Amino acid sequence: MIRLIASDIDGTLLQNKAKAIPEEIFRHIRRLRQKDILFCPTSGRQYTSLRRLFAPVADEVPFLCENGAIVYGLGNPGPVLCKTVMDRETALDLSREIFAHPDFEVLISGANTSYLLPKGDVILPLIRDRTGNNTVCLSRLEDIPEDILKVSCFSPKGTDLAEEVLLPRHGGGSFQAAVAGDTWLDFTLADKGTGLTGLCRSLGIALEDVMAFGDNYNDLPMLDIVGHPYLMENAAKALHPLIPRHCRQVAEVLETL
Secondary structure, X not given: OOOEEEEOOEOOOEOOOOOOOOHHHHHHHHHHHOOOOEEEEEOOOOHHHHHHHOHHHOOOOOXXXXXXXXXXXXXOOOOEEEEOOOOHHHHHHHHHHHHHOOOOEEEEEOOOOEEXXXXXXXXXXXXXXXXXXXXXXXXXXXXXXXXXXXXXXXOOOOHHHHHHHHHHHHEOOOEEEXXXXXXXXXXXXOOHHHHHHHHHHXXXXXXXHEEEXXXXXXXXHHHOOOOEEEEEOOOOHHHHHHOOOEEOOHHHHHOOO
């Protein structure tokens, strides 16, 4: 029995550089809720950005944000169901290393604010205007006024460079690192599996009763723990053998429920 559907956004619900969630997804969310099946967007995005994307149903779904570092329940604003905070000094040390590299920009995520120290003219409009995040520009990393949930490296030359530079010191040790697109490498203490486990615990839902959709490496911790995982056909070929169920569109699977 399916009781919860968790879906990644970029590359999964939003394909081919689409910027708006397809209307049929909102129709399915409403229809499935009448069957006591909840839908949960799961993303590296911020709560505000996700609420804007899902505006027609924003009060009717929980949100797993910042790659699982914080999860919000239903409502406006929804209650925080779980939150995983990074050690501040270790997170700032990672942030300084990203900021010092000439090819990288750093983004530090609080509960619902993205903190930037832009070195160029790309990252601010990308995060503030295109992604729709609450954004604050700082002159010093030390001025971040809240708990740090995620540190992200924006690498326009690709994540291979970011992994080569940052993983020897910061991957697999203090934080979990996850590729979150062609140009983003995210560091957290949580992952989508951690966030989804916390959400299911709060809702009293067994993980075997969860269906999940994803397309990238940062989705694997979520796909690995649910009873009904689906990998998008447009995912990297290296991921295809890891998840046996594949689909072209999330809506095609939802239509069967």
